[in-house]
Amino acid sequence: xxxxxxxxxxxxxxxxxxxxxxxxxxxxxxxxxxxxxxxxxxxxxxxxxxxxxxxxxxxxxxxxxxxxxxxxxxxxxxxxxxxxxxxxxxxxxxxxxxxxxxxxxxxxxxxxxxxxxxxxxxxxxxxxxxxxxxxxxxxxxxxxxxxxxxxxxxxxxxxxxxxxxxxxxxxxxxxxxxxxxxxxxxxxxxxxxxxxxx
Ligand SMILES: Nc1ncnc2c1ncn2[C@@H]1O[C@H](COP(=O)(O)OP(=O)(O)OP(=O)(O)O)[C@@H](O)[C@H]1O
Numbered sequence: 462x463x464x465x466x467x468x469x470x471x472x473x474x475x476x477x478x479x480x481x482x483x484x485x486x487x488x489x490x491x492x493x494x495x496x497x498x499x500x501x502x503x504x505x506x507x508x509x510x511x512x513x514x515x516x517x518x519x520x521x522x523x524x525x526x527x528x529x530x531x532x533x534x535x536x537x538x539x540x541x542x543x544x545x546x547x548x549x550x551x552x553x554x555x556x557x558x559x560x561x562x563x564x565x566x567x568x569x570x571x572x573x574x575x576x577x578x579x580x581x582x583x584x585x586x587x588x589x590x591x592x593x594x595x596x597x598x599x600x601x602x603x604x605x606x607x608x609x610x611x612x613x614x615x616x617x618x619x620x621x622x623x624x625x626x627x628x629x630x631x632x633x634x635x636x637x638x639x640x641x642x643x644x645x646x647x648x649x650x651x652x653x654x655x656x657x658x659x
Contacts, residue, residue: 463554465494465575466653468562470585471618473596475638475645476562477511479585482646483560489653494552494561500542504604523547531570535617538609546571554579558657564621565630581656583649584627587638
């Protein structure tokens with residue numbers, strides 16, 4: 462039976478970067494598990510790669526069709542943004558292993574939906590000061606930097622990723638991304654290789 466490897470961590474902890482590297486590692490043979498969002502696409506992102514970028518009308522259609530596994534709404538400085546996971550036929554655990562990115566909350570809902578044995582959490586951590594400076598550096602490179610939203614995300618993370626919530630989600634193993642991206646990636650790569658042998 463296949464597994465869903467699920468990357469989690471606070472904003473700017475390096476999930477996208479690690480995701481890209483893991484997906485490209487052909488030996489791991491992980492298929493992308495793509496979530497949906499109604500937030501505007503950022504420069505450098507591609508529809509169907511980081512997320513499926515859809516509008517609220519599409520979300521309503523999927524809701525009405527009973528296809529939503531989990532959904533979250535964030536009140537941002539640009540209005541409400543929805544992030545959601547849909548049972549749209551992309552997952553076939555009889556055939557493949559998958560890699561997704563999400564939150565603790567979505568991880569718990571996926572665990573309830575697909576079963577605990579199907580889910581492997583990959584929790585990435587970076588010291589707050591370092592993470593904030595990486596977030597700022599990343600935002601500066603955007604054509605229209607959204608600093609207020611960056612700050613909101615940083616503060617919201619403190620509530621979304623409390624130690625209690627991490628423990629409640631059953632997350633024990635943590636991967637530090639304080640050092641180089643290569644160090645963090647190779648630690649996760651080794652872990653996934655071990656898991657695939659189980
Ligand atoms: N180990 C590292 N050392 C230095 N910079 C890093 C490292 N890992 C990631 N970065 C940089 O930090 C920034 C945030 O990384 P990334 O966008 O991958 O984070 P994320 O967790 O996907 O963020 P978000 O959840 O906000 O989308 C990027 O500019 C990335 O290039």
